[in-house]
Amino acid sequence: MSEVLFLLSAALPLLFARAPGSSSSEASATSSLPPPPPPPSNAPPILRFVLTGGPCGGKTTALARLSNFLRELGFDVYTVPEASTLLLSNGAAPSNFAIEGWGDKFQVSLLKIQEGLEGAFHRLALATNRKSVLLCDRGLMDGKAYMSLPSWHSMLDSLNLNEVEIRDERYDAIFHLTSAAIGAEKFYTTANNEARTETVEEARDVDVRTQKAWLGHPRHHVFSNSSDFESKLRELVDAASKVCGLPKLDKGGSRKFLVGDNWMEELISRGVNIQVFNVEKVYLYEDFNRPNSNSPTPPSSPTMKAGAKIVSEYSFIRRRTNKDNLRSHGQTTVITYSTGEQVEIKRIITAREYENAMRRRDPRRHVVKQSRCSFLIEGGSFTVHKYISPRPGLGVLHSQGKCEVPGWMGVVRELRGEEDEKEYGAYGISLKEGEREAAMEERGRVQGREGGGRKTFR
Structure with missing residues (x-):
């Protein structure tokens, strides 16, 4: 503020x-600020x-x-x-x-x-x-x-x-x-x-x-x-x-691919314009036994059926740092409903809000650190998430819509379904060794009490 x-x-x-x-x-004043001077033509x-x-x-x-x-x-x-x-x-x-x-x-x-x-x-x-x-x-x-x-x-x-x-x-x-x-x-x-x-x-x-x-x-x-x-x-x-003069994105949503180790060399050798920044993602602690009163209200979704229940919810904060060491901060809450619909609620936060939220960091989870590389190829928008920790070297390519991924990007395979999400998604990767089983057991107890209602882990 x-x-x-x-x-x-x-x-x-x-x-x-x-x-x-x-x-x-x-x-004494009767007019507004003069408009800013026009930028140079170039x-x-x-x-x-x-x-x-x-x-x-x-x-x-x-x-x-x-x-x-x-x-x-x-x-x-x-x-x-x-x-x-x-x-x-x-x-x-x-x-x-x-x-x-x-x-x-x-x-x-x-x-x-x-x-x-x-x-x-x-x-x-x-x-x-x-x-x-x-x-x-x-x-x-x-x-x-x-x-x-x-x-x-x-x-x-x-x-x-x-x-x-x-x-x-x-x-x-x-x-x-x-x-x-x-x-x-x-x-x-x-x-x-x-x-x-x-x-x-x-x-x-x-x-x-x-x-x-x-x-x-x-x-x-x-x-x-x-x-x-x-x-x-x-x-x-x-x-x-x-x-902005950018390619129109296909409306098929984001797709994810497992990639090898040589994609950066290929991008550089081909002269592709890239934007690189580092991301720190911190998952926040949630109490299984009470509703999360601090959760933001889900945005509108008229396709959701009446009576849909929240079956999973988690939040994380994210700090993004560019090459000039300039930082931006955000918070995301991911809510999954019994209908299968998933909603992500994002908001921009200040550095102070980020530090305050760190106090609610989930001790059962690693801080996820990534280097991200974004680029445009043949009308497609792509970002590679290369993990620094806790899975150093792992690379996941995100594409907007149904853009064709160039063969030289070294794609191993497309990632699909819940098992791939647990194995290669940041949320699954963040869970510390030995905590996954405990989380599953606790989820089962909550489901038993609530009849399949809200839980905080997928």
């Missing part, structure tokens, strides 16, 4: 700009994406998935936090919306903070002279969904702005994740965001109004709940890949 507040300070002078209906004595691209949508659409998980994907392909990724959550979780009480005029002033402050944060991250990206993506947790047009049209246009006029300027010219793509309240109602919740208070009906209305607010942008993508959540995320990654 300290990093966010530092960036927020860049936007604070803007808060004194005149709001609709305010007097000139309230402030500079790497700096793309700006907005992730928006109605409440409980899976935006937090989508931000984590998309940022990880783009980093693996060599982009610097900056995640611009949601200004509304910053305000509402730091003293701007929702009850104040009942005060006449307070809501409009809130939207002015929100727009200015959002603009200031985006500008700060854009200037930092510009200074690196590297290809970059700004992932904005909502954008400037989102405010239109929460204001009357007269108030909205009055605000833009007071700030010398117009819709084309803050919609079409500002962002490269808009990715709208439809609320679970539309098509996946049984998964709608307000429990995983303290700033969220909308009922299902209100969430539907907000979602529709948000879609309309962004209507007209040349790259306005709307991802519905017509399929499962994983498909929704893959469609998002496909759309982002296209905007």
Whole structure:
């Protein structure tokens, strides 16, 4: 939060700009920050994406998935936090919306903070002279969904702005994740965001109004709940890949292959552009005998049958370090249901959150350390996970969709099924010698007590 507040300070002078209906004595500034200078014609691209949508659409998980994907392909990724959550979780009480005029002033402050944060991250990206993506947790047009049209246009006029300027010219793509309240109602919740208070009906209305607010942008993508959540995320990654000029990914999901020892030499000899980084993955301890109250709420999945039970769940934290020793952190919770559907809930965390979570490290499991190498070949996206510990030398190739793997990569065989996952997946590999049997015995006792319900090991 300290990093966010530092960036927020860049936007604070803007808060004194005149709001609709305010007097000139309230402030001296009447316009927003000037746009950042355009990059040189030969500079790497700096793309700006907005992730928006109605409440409980899976935006937090989508931000984590998309940022990880783009980093693996060599982009610097900056995640611009949601200004509304910053305000509402730091003293701007929702009850104040009942005060006449307070809501409009809130939207002015929100727009200015959002603009200031985006500008700060854009200037930092510009200074690196590297290809970059700004992932904005909502954008400037989102405010239109929460204001009357007269108030909205009055605000833009007071700030010398117009819709084309803050919609079409500002962002490269808009990715709208439809609320679970539309098509996946049984998964709608307000429990995983303290700033969220909308009922299902209100969430539907907000979602529709948000879609309309962004209507007209040349790259306005709307991802519905017509399929499962994983498909929704893959469609998002496909759309982002296209905007970035990357190959469109097949929607068949990720495949895994066991590879030999010479794949790196082959990549280098063939001049393939690669991105290499190290990953530390730490599995967290779960108590078999109680529900995990800290688990994030599963995102929407309308294909799941009513009455589906959680049959397995585990969480891990991940630290990724690139060649410049720059680090990013994330947390993933993997939930498997009795229907066979598996959901991965990802979120970006801070270095402090990572260190705090380390206190809950599962002592029965190794810290998994890998060197990962990502590359593009013949329209396919690939990443090799080479284990440093606890299985040094083991290499597993991950491919997006049904991309053909070149023969010179030295594939031994494709990995399929639960047994291969236990033998070659990080979750199975992490379990220390002698702990697997104990875990299986404990799982059996839990299943006996709960009649085949929740357990924490597969």
